[in-house]
Amino acid sequence: MAVPLKVVAVEGNEATVDLGGVRSRARLDLLGEEVKPGDYVLVHTGFAIRRLDPADAEETLKLFDELLSASDDGGD
Amino acid sequence: MPSGTSTGSVPGSKGRSMRKPLSEEKITALHGAGGELMNRLVAELRELFPLRAAGEVGLDDLDDGASLSLPQGEVVVTTDSHVVKPLSFPGGDIGKLAASGTVNDLAVMGARPVAMTLGLIIEEGFPISELKKFLSSLAEVLREVGAALVTGDTKVMGKGEMDGLVMNTTGIGVAERIIRDSGLRPGDKIIITGPVGDHGMAVLAAREGIPVEGEIKSDVSPIWPLVERALSIGGVTAMKDPTRGGLAAALNEMARKSGVGITVREEEIPVRPEVRGLAELLGISPLNLACEGRAVIGVSPDRAEAVISALREHPLGRDARIIGEAIPEHRGKVVLETRVGGRRYLEMPLGDPVPRIC
Amino acid sequence: MTAVTDPFRLRDPARAEKLARTLRRLAPGRAVKLVHVCGTHEAAIAEHGLRSLLPEGVEVYEGPGCPVCVTSTADINVAVKLALEKDVVLCTFGDMLRVPGSELTLEEARAQGADVRVVLSAADAVRIARENPRKEVVFFAVGFETTAPATAAVLLGSPPHNFSVLCSHKLIPPALEALLRENTAVEGFLAPGHVSVIIGADAYRELARKHRIPVVVGGFEPLDVLYAVALLLKQLRDGRAEVENAYPRAVRPEGNPKAKELMGRAFEVVDAVWRGIGTIPASGLGIREELSRFDARRRFGVEAGVGMEEPPGCRCPEVIMAKAVPTDCPLFGTACTPLSPVGPCMVGAEGACAIWYKYGERPRL
Numbered sequence: 154m155a156v157p158l159k160v161v162a163v164e165g166n167e168a169t170v171d172l173g174g175v176r177s178r179a180r181l182d183l184l185g186e187e188v189k190p191g192d193y194v195l196v197h198t199g200f201a202i203r204r205l206d207p208a209d210a211e212e213t214l215k216l217f218d219e220l221l222s223a224s225d226d227g228g229d
Numbered sequence: 230m231p232s233g234t235s236t237g238s239v240p241g242s243k244g245r246s247m248r249k250p251l252s253e254e255k256i257t258a259l260h261g262a263g264g265e266l267m268n269r270l271v272a273e274l275r276e277l278f279p280l281r282a283a284g285e286v287g288l289d290d291l292d293d294g295a296s297l298s299l300p301q302g303e304v305v306v307t308t309d310s311h312v313v314k315p316l317s318f319p320g321g322d323i324g325k326l327a328a329s330g331t332v333n334d335l336a337v338m339g340a341r342p343v344a345m346t347l348g349l350i351i352e353e354g355f356p357i358s359e360l361k362k363f364l365s366s367l368a369e370v371l372r373e374v375g376a377a378l379v380t381g382d383t384k385v386m387g388k389g390e391m392d393g394l395v396m397n398t399t400g401i402g403v404a405e406r407i408i409r410d411s412g413l414r415p416g417d418k419i420i421i422t423g424p425v426g427d428h429g430m431a432v433l434a435a436r437e438g439i440p441v442e443g444e445i446k447s448d449v450s451p452i453w454p455l456v457e458r459a460l461s462i463g464g465v466t467a468m469k470d471p472t473r474g475g476l477a478a479a480l481n482e483m484a485r486k487s488g489v490g491i492t493v494r495e496e497e498i499p500v501r502p503e504v505r506g507l508a509e510l511l512g513i514s515p516l517n518l519a520c521e522g523r524a525v526i527g528v529s530p531d532r533a534e535a536v537i538s539a540l541r542e543h544p545l546g547r548d549a550r551i552i553g554e555a556i557p558e559h560r561g562k563v564v565l566e567t568r569v570g571g572r573r574y575l576e577m578p579l580g581d582p583v584p585r586i587c
Numbered sequence: 588m589t590a591v592t593d594p595f596r597l598r599d600p601a602r603a604e605k606l607a608r609t610l611r612r613l614a615p616g617r618a619v620k621l622v623h624v625c626g627t628h629e630a631a632i633a634e635h636g637l638r639s640l641l642p643e644g645v646e647v648y649e650g651p652g653c654p655v656c657v658t659s660t661a662d663i664n665v666a667v668k669l670a671l672e673k674d675v676v677l678c679t680f681g682d683m684l685r686v687p688g689s690e691l692t693l694e695e696a697r698a699q700g701a702d703v704r705v706v707l708s709a710a711d712a713v714r715i716a717r718e719n720p721r722k723e724v725v726f727f728a729v730g731f732e733t734t735a736p737a738t739a740a741v742l743l744g745s746p747p748h749n750f751s752v753l754c755s756h757k758l759i760p761p762a763l764e765a766l767l768r769e770n771t772a773v774e775g776f777l778a779p780g781h782v783s784v785i786i787g788a789d790a791y792r793e794l795a796r797k798h799r800i801p802v803v804v805g806g807f808e809p810l811d812v813l814y815a816v817a818l819l820l821k822q823l824r825d826g827r828a829e830v831e832n833a834y835p836r837a838v839r840p841e842g843n844p845k846a847k848e849l850m851g852r853a854f855e856v857v858d859a860v861w862r863g864i865g866t867i868p869a870s871g872l873g874i875r876e877e878l879s880r881f882d883a884r885r886r887f888g889v890e891a892g893v894g895m896e897e898p899p900g901c902r903c904p905e906v907i908m909a910k911a912v913p914t915d916c917p918l919f920g921t922a923c924t925p926l927s928p929v930g931p932c933m934v935g936a937e938g939a940c941a942i943w944y945k946y947g948e949r950p951r952l
Contacts, residue, residue, distance in 0.1 A: 155627050155780075155807035156509065157595045173506010173593075174442040180710055182740040185845035193595065195784065195837060198680075198730070199708030200737040202843060203784045207594040209836035213806075216835070217602055217814050224609040496600065512936070564952065569603035569809040571636025574947025579926055 157193035157205050168201065170194060256355040261385030271383065274361065277368045280377035283344040283401075287379050295379035297344055302403040305340035307331060311396040314585040316363065318435040320427070320447030321521075323396060324363035326587060328370035329521055330472070331400035332451040337468040337524055338409070339460060340402030342376040342453055348397035349381065353388045363394070374453050376400075406460075410479075411486035412467035413555040418533035419491060420526040422455055422540055423448065423548045424499040425476045429518025430507055433583045445503050450522035455546045458539040459524075464532025469525045472587055474578045477516045477563070479525050481577040485561045487527075492564040493553030493575065517578040519586045527555065597808035598635070606813040607640040613820035614642030620772045621645065621819055622909045624652035624759055625779035626937020627807050633946035635809040641816065646950070648909035649942075651762045651861060652779065654730045655682050655935035656907060659860040661891035662755045663688035666727050668889045669753065670701035675723040675887075678712035681705045682936040683729055685928065689895045709741040709752075716750035725883045728754045733781040735872055736846035739853035742878050751883040754874050757859055760790055761870035765861075767798050769908055775819040777812070778804040780834050785850075787842025788832040799828040806834035853878060862931060863897075863904035903930035906939050912950060913943040920944060
């Protein structure tokens with residue numbers, strides 16, 4: 154899955170994840186950190202490979218905007 | 230259960246009939262055999278339809294056929310078989326689908342639905358209460374559009390010889406002006422009357438038992454009231470209902486047959502978030518999923534806004550949008566302008582991703 | 588109606604338009620060949636029509652980014668043999684079913700009575716093993732470094748005695764090396780986002796340094812891809828050859844340490860045969876001695892059999908090596924379609940040909 158899924162529940166080493174209202178399960182064995190409901194995870198073949206939170210998306214947009222403003226100033 | 234014998238005792242014995250109501254029973258081979266049992270079944274089912282004639286001879290006559298007295302105009306005929314699985318799904322069932330599908334085929338040719346025939350093929354053991362439920366749904370659609378059920382047929386196949394229930398319908402309508410799916414001209418605006426992919430996704434989710442929070446409902450409904458509005462404004466050059474293969478199939482066929490290209494903007498194509506989410510998870514495009522309550526309408530540019538306004542006045546057309554236009558380039562192809570401003574072809578799908586969708 | 592509240596959908600048209608303009612300003616004024624190695628990148632590019640937004644001369648090719656497409660015919664033959672002759676329950680990812688082996692596909696083996704089942708995960712295969720204690724269950728482990736850690740977790744998680752793995756996992760960095768040896772026209776790599784989540788952005792430093800080639804790790808949203816390509820073009824313009832991480836929300840320099848640790852405990856690096864390429868040294872994973880009891884190759888001793896050439900006309904090897912795009916192949920869309928595929932690139936969900944066919948992709952529309 155390229156799109157992060159939202160964690161809605163955690164039971165042991167499995168999480169219930171949600172995309173657009175559809176629920177499925179993901180194993181947490183590959184994550185070295187805790188996840189909690191409200192977090193997002195990248196899931197590949199049924200295993201979470203990375204935890205994300207929405208603030209990370211904001212950071213990414215900032216990166217894009219840095220490049221874009223540098224271009225606007227002709228500075229790039 | 231022995232055929233026929235359990236359905237009753239001699240009326241009048243012990244002073245009152247001990248007959249079990251038909252609805253508690255299951256279909257047996259005798260129900261399709263043309264005899265007393267079938268007549269009784271048909272008599273009970275007939276009651277479900279408020280309109281039963283569109284001419285001199287109608288359903289109540291139980292004659293070999295029906296006759297139609299049609300108003301002026303071109304007569305349009307359509308036929309469909311309905312094999313949807315499962316028989317019931319969120320938003321509808323095979324009855325609603327059979328009637329709506331028939332009405333909609335007539336509607337997108339520009340025809341007001343007048344009458345319908347109904348052939349039933351039923352598996353032995355099928356609960357009659359279920360049958361009644363589906364026929365009630367079918368009747369409700371016909372009532373809504375003012376069309377009559379004028380004649381029918383009932384056959385029964387042995388247990389295991391077929392899958393539950395199949396319906397076959399023929400629809401008859403009359404058009405003041407026939408609209409084809411090949412009538413697009415460069416410059417015509419392309420309208421979709423509402424969100425796409427609902428029916429396909431609803432049936433797939435129901436069939437596969439996919440747990441969805443906030444159910445996905447089929448859009449199945451008769452669109453004649455909506456189409457009637459568009460036609461009354463004028464300027465409609467082409468129409469198609471995006472059933473099997475979804476919007477992508479309908480647009481590609483219209484482009485090919487009209488000898489034009491079509492360009493559509495992804496941003497303008499309405500898709501419900503829950504349909505989008507599940508489609509993404511399954512790797513299917515909502516644009517390839519069947520709709521059963523939508524129309525693709527080609528309109529000459531000067532009338533497009535008026536048609537949109539007229540559509541939006543009807544509950545089924547609230548989300549109607551202009552999604553693109555016909556163009557002279559890329560003849561026979563559909564170009565998708567993606568949300569981020571990129572371009573690619575929207576291909577004809579190989580087939581509907583969901584078998585037995587309608 | 589189409590508004591999505593998901594914070595990670597980075598596809599707003601305004602930024603996309605600005606990025607497209609930035610890309611045009613960075614146009615190199617000559618032909619530039621960039622390569623990525625990820626089916627998900629190709630799908631993102633095709634689905635959103637991103638090629639039509641690239642500046643004149645810039646072309647992006649998919650290299651060996653489809654693990655199903657590069658699985659050797661020898662390994663497919665082993666899987667088929669296990670299913671047909673050793674009476675195992677063969678568990679496989681869905682798009683592996685129809686990839687041609689030397690004789691049969693797994694789907695054809697199933698039609699002949701083999702018990703071949705589609706799974707979405709290694710964990711599913713373990714569940715099937717637990718539910719069928721009297722049958723041997725083999726998981727056909729295909730995939731790159733994004734998938735291998737899941738197989739490792741399962742191997743290290745005390746799977747049942749009747750479970751084993753036919754390990755066909757492969758590694759991306761050696762494939763990039765092999766590609767550069769074969770394809771000298773490549774001037775930049777868009778590195779795979781989720782492989783990099785596991786192995787880390789630092790994994791490409793050696794490659795960038797040795798070959799003086801820019802590498803940008805990119806995400807999968809349309810804006811992610813446009814941004815990553817912009818960074819690559821910038822590097823080319825400035826004469827730099829660095830590793831840049833354009834997907835920092837998911838990729839760290841060191842990757843996912845836990846996943847890497849599990850991989851290290853379960854697997855050792857081996858030479859591997861890549862379909863369409865040949866043997867690439869130290870490019871595959873084999874199961875470690877300590878876990879050899881779960882190695883299907885050792886448990887069943889099935890001989891690999893000789894690999895085969897693709898049928899005449901099929902250009903999969905060139906597509907896999909980023910030397911051709913699907914529409915360069917004479918069979919594309921005519922003799923070779925998803926319904927009747929000739930080569931693996933049309934079968935694998937991450938194959939360039941399957942993706943181009945699905946999305947009506949062209950070099951530039």
